Amino acid sequence: MTATFESGFFATWRYTVAAYPHLKQTQSTVINMSSGARVQSIPAHGAYGPNKEAIRSSTRIVAKERGPDQITLNSIAPYVASAESERYEKAHPEIIAEIVKGVALGHIGDAELNVGSLCVYLATDGGHYLTGGNFDVDGGTSIRP
Numbered sequence: 336m337t338a339t340f341e342s343g344f345f346a347t348w349r350y351t352v353a354a355y356p357h358l359k360q361t362q363s364t365v366i367n368m369s370s371g372a373r374v375q376s377i378p379a380h381g382a383y384g385p386n387k388e389a390i391r392s393s394t395r396i397v398a399k400e401r402g403p404d405q406i407t408l409n410s411i412a413p414y415v416a417s418a419e420s421e422r423y424e425k426a427h428p429e430i431i432a433e434i435v436k437g438v439a440l441g442h443i444g445d446a447e448l449n450v451g452s453l454c455v456y457l458a459t460d461g462g463h464y465l466t467g468g469n470f471d472v473d474g475g476t477s478i479r480p
Contacts, residue, residue, distance in 0.1 A: 339382040344389040351397060351408070362405035364458050367394045369410040371473050387412070391469050398467035407466035409457055414473035415444035439475025 347367050351358075358365065370387040391410045398408040416424075420443070424431040435441060444450070449472050456462045471477040 339386045340389070343386040344393065347390050348393060355401075355406075358401070358406045359404045362463075363407075364463065365394075365397075365406070365408040366454050366457055367391075367408065367410040369394075369412040369469055371412050371414055371471065371477050394469070395467045402466060405463075407457070407463055409465060409467070410469045411450055411453060412469055412471045412473065412477070413444065413446065413450045414438070414476050415446040415449055417446060437476055438473070439478055442474065444472060444474055 351365060354365075357363070367390050369391040370383070391412070394408045394410040401408065431443075435443065453470060453472060457465060
């Protein structure tokens with residue numbers, strides 16, 4: 336559990352604090368990575384889910400604190416393919432098929448296309464008025480009843 340929080344929430348927090356002088360000078364944007372696991376109550380994710388929720392929560396708080404400095408902070412909760420998830424899919428196609436049933440769009444997203452393009456937008460002048468948000472880039476997995 337300690338390693339999960341050290342490499343996740345604490346690393347995110349320390350980076351934001353250390354970068355503050357530069358962020359203030361340049362009125363920049365911070366984009367943190369959260370996860371849908373923060374609200375899905377997935378078994379065996381007792382450290383991972385809360386860690387990602389802590390990132391999302393601190394993003395909102397720091398966005399309010401740093402707003403007067405014109406620093407924006409947002410978090411993204413992606414459900415997209417990665418090299419590791421593709422290896423897992425090849426080894427466990429039946430598990431992935433079951434997971435995909437819960438994705439409204441019926442497929443797993445693409446990290447570069449779906450998450451990368453959102454990151455680019457958030458870093459532009461047009462995206463600079465968005466702050467304190469969490470964007471679920473998950474094909475509709477997080478749609479609540």
